[in-house]
Amino acid sequence: MSQESSQAAAARAPHRVVVIVDANSNPFELGCATEVFGLRRPELGRDLYEFGLCSPEPHTLMRDGFFTLTGVAGIDAADSADTLIVPNRPDIEVPRRPAVLDAVRRAHARGARLVGFCSGAFTLAEAGVLEGRRATAHWQWADDFRTRFPGVRLEPDVLFVDDGDILTAAGSAAALDLGLYLVRRDHGAEVANAVSRRLVFAAHRDGGQRQFVERPVPDVPDESLAPVLAWARERLDSPLTVPGLAAHAALSPATLHRRFQAQLGTTPLAWLTAERLALACRLIERGVAPFETVARRSGLGSTANLRALMRRDTGLTPSAYRRRFGPAPV
Template structure:
């Protein structure tokens, strides 16, 4: 069973802590097999805002976890506690995958885990992170960054995106989507998507692209073009591009590719269709095209992805990615 340890101490942000606990604390309905073994680790007791928390174990437990998650750190102007920094550093040295949520990146940076790596944090604190830790390549324009054994997320809702990304890496797209459905959140936002867009996204019924999104997703097996999308939306391609960028932080073609890859992942996990059939069902045209885009986007070929996350009779997708692979990391989130 995968062990996930939440590293906590006085001054953590309760939103990110609660969010991670929701994702890794209980399996969604209908997902067979064991779920994560979650432990909250820290000195006792811990003050989280106005609340007191009694951890399950001390910080020394982090070194025995497969995944260590550091929630947001409230006082970014102060150095994080040395005992927390030392425990996170020791856990990574012992082989743990370490992820920070929001300003938890300041803890990872203090531990030296971000030196020479790309990383992000809440957009309001990226300049401070870069100033205090000049060896970190801070990217202020992404939702999360996956550097293999070290991952960082932007603020608040982006922490959910990173947690779902971890589930997707471990259990596959179908299980991650089941978690998202249980929590009533979008199933996947690319790590490379902008932290914030130029205009707020209205309620689905009122958004000018809401009908277009649903229409396109139902037709992913077809070779849709920007002209096709613009014609359906009754606007010029240039105007469509502006609406897409404002609503999704990306272009129409990149959005389409993301939907096709997401569908390919689910088909590889849940059907016996060959790569040629999956390519046809996702509008890729040929197995060669699917393999090229899939490998570039996900990090492994379709066949390797299927072997890793194959849903067999009565079991969940098993294992993590093959050695050396980084599954499900969007291209903009890769180093």
């Protein structure tokens, strides 16, 4: 084969995703990775990824002894990964195997993308690749993580964190959020939406798919705010005000403010702005144009305001966001 043919073949080679499975790993996250990256996609006319599993042992006992995994490649298969998903497991106090940590370090050194689901952040931190970096982990382990790895900038209030070549998901189900986000980043919004439909899983979970949102909107424990939130979400393009929200909720502005702080951890104005920005992002992802229309329909008013808020909260301009997450050009 000529050099040109070899280069063309390499260019067509699918992105290789490898999952390391270690003793007591969680089957759920393994299943999420398999569903997102490992299944064939005949409806798309092509396979998105080349997928494989590897383990430091020929027989790997999964979490709580549910079953034993056999027949997967050895740990050296991690050295061929373009994206390496590291093992996660509930026994966070038990150190990871040196062979696993060495594989993670080698992958990081050669520029592979690293992904940690749930407690996988502990694996990445033990390998030393998260020092000075942003990451997330399951909320119940946040204090343990901060104590053990003070050099990592933990963000416990998000579904996942994208720190460039290292990405982490907060909990088990957030593995699907992060997986779909990676598909969208690699192949565009249209392909990611097709994968999410096959999974029967929302491509964007409200309040959390803003991996760009540092504090997703939590469930409302007190139903007293739920009606006014639903009412406001249906009128984001209207000139809503905090006194207007308070009047609709039959509360004083001061009482509304206290309830927002107590139940949502934010102010009414900040919540309203975040909802409008989330709507603007969804409109851009759907291909709505021009940006003046996006700003008007989301209630942000002007393209200047849209641009300022998107740069502040996502780090991207509207044009850059559309290039990354908008529909594929026809």
